[in-house]
Amino acid sequence: NIQAFFETHKDGYYCSQLNIRNITDIMIAKGTDYIEDIKEKIFNLLNNEFYNDEVCYKVYYNDFIIFFKAKDDDEAYNRLNSLLISINNNVKKSQSLQISFGVIALSQIYDNIRSILRKMSISLGFLKKDDNIIFYVEDMEKKYYYKELIMSYKEEALENNEFKLYSQDKYDCMSNEIIGSELLVRWHRNNNVLMPSEFIPIFNECGFIKELDIFMIHEICEYIKKCKNKNIDVKPYSINLSKIDFESTDFLENVIKILETNDIDGKCIEFEITEGLFFDNFDSIINFITKLKPYGITFSIDDFGSAYSSLNLLNKICPYVDIVKLDKDFLTNFNDNSKIILRNIVNLLKELNLRIICEGVETKEQIDFFKSLNCNVFQGFYYNKVKMIDLLK
Numbered sequence: 001n002i003q004a005f006f007e008t009h010k011d012g013y014y015c016s017q018l019n020i021r022n023i024t025d026i027m028i029a030k031g032t033d034y035i036e037d038i039k040e041k042i043f044n045l046l047n048n049e050f051y052n053d054e055v056c057y058k059v060y061y062n063d064f065i066i067f068f069k070a071k072d073d074d075e076a077y078n079r080l081n082s083l084l085i086s087i088n089n090n091v092k093k094s095q096s097l098q099i100s101f102g103v104i105a106l107s108q109i110y111d112n113i114r115s116i117l118r119k120m121s122i123s124l125g126f127l128k129k130d131d132n133i134i135f136y137v138e139d140m141e142k143k144y145y146y147k148e149l150i151m152s153y154k155e156e157a158l159e160n161n162e163f164k165l166y167s168q169d170k171y172d173c174m175s176n177e178i179i180g181s182e183l184l185v186r187w188h189r190n191n192n193v194l195m196p197s198e199f200i201p202i203f204n205e206c207g208f209i210k211e212l213d214i215f216m217i218h219e220i221c222e223y224i225k226k227c228k229n230k231n232i233d234v235k236p237y238s239i240n241l242s243k244i245d246f247e248s249t250d251f252l253e254n255v256i257k258i259l260e261t262n263d264i265d266g267k268c269i270e271f272e273i274t275e276g277l278f279f280d281n282f283d284s285i286i287n288f289i290t291k292l293k294p295y296g297i298t299f300s301i302d303d304f305g306s307a308y309s310s311l312n313l314l315n316k317i318c319p320y321v322d323i324v325k326l327d328k329d330f331l332t333n334f335n336d337n338s339k340i341i342l343r344n345i346v347n348l349l350k351e352l353n354l355r356i357i358c359e360g361v362e363t364k365e366q367i368d369f370f371k372s373l374n375c376n377v378f379q380g381f382y383y384n385k386v387k388m389i390d391l392l393k
Contacts, residue, residue: 328360
């Protein structure tokens with residue numbers, strides 16, 4: 001029936017998949033009869049909202065397929081948003097419904113309804129947490145299958161040591177010395193090297209980033225231990241931590257175990273925490289810092305001055321951190337305004353006795369500007385490129 005309608009109603013039509021995201025939670029809390037009653041109410045409401053040449057089908061366990069008219073994407077969005085409001089006002093009982101719409105314009109060339117249903121289902125996977133409506137665009141399917149590929153190989157890659165540690169040095173131009181390095185990662189697979197942007201966002205989304213972070217901490221601590229056993233001086237390595245690390249119940253315990261097993265001098269390790277993470281995870285981050293400070297570990301705020309900067313937050317975290325890394329976006333648009341902002345930020349941080357690292361420096365003009373502010377520690381391609389760490393040496 002859906003295929004038959006699709007073949008005769010394409011021009012000027014949109015197709016949408018209505019999905020009840022939290023249907024399983026509702027069923028557990030309220031039971032099957034409650035769910036069936038909600039679905040029936042939604043189905044009746046949808047049919048009452050439609051014109052004669054529009055139609056709604058119940059499919060799958062928690063989905064409805066809707067064919068409706070709209071002259072463009074804006075009108076389609078507005079009609080679905082009105083449906084969402086109507087459902088929330090008339091169907092919602094004591095249990096809150098989480099409704100999502102995946103939408104596709106039938107004016108595009110598609111062979112069959114199965115292809116359309118697949119694409120709408122894929123689009124729902126790209127829906128942001130606070131959104132309810134998303135339109136399918138052509139690159140979604142490619143991104144979806146790429147994500148599935150990454151997800152299917154991640155455990156195997158970790159087991160086979162396909163994640164290789166890289167580093168970028170931090171350079172003090174006053175002493176002309178490398179004073180430390182930021183630890184980075186690349187994925188080596190089948191003679192290809194995947195950059196972090198190709199897999200880290202997926203790992204953040206699925207939670208696998210915690211396993212990767214633990215792996216990186218373990219590997220660099222073993223490397224530091226080998227250097228120590230051969231009386232080789234090691235500068236501090238800084239490691240970026242992720243949101244899920246602070247939400248985990250065992251991450252801190254695992255870090256302490258790695259440090260103690262390898263008898264690591266805490267001065268060799270620095271943990272970088274992105275400024276924005278403090279807003280949602282303040283208490284857990286402070287607890288993490290407090291537990292590890294006795295080991296001599298250094299803590300830094302990464303990407304300071306990005307989208308979340310708050311002087312009140314800085315006041316709260318100042319006693320717990322040692323270093324601030326200025327956000328490299330200041331240097332992307334390096335102009336008179338950004339120089340004024342940077343000059344005042346630097347003066348503020350110095351008065352708070354926080355060390356400053358200028359990240360992302362790529363030109364002599366940028367170097368000279370920071371030198372004029374007595375900021376002399378830099379990380380960026382101007383001094384050092386990213387290089388792989390030979391853990392076997």
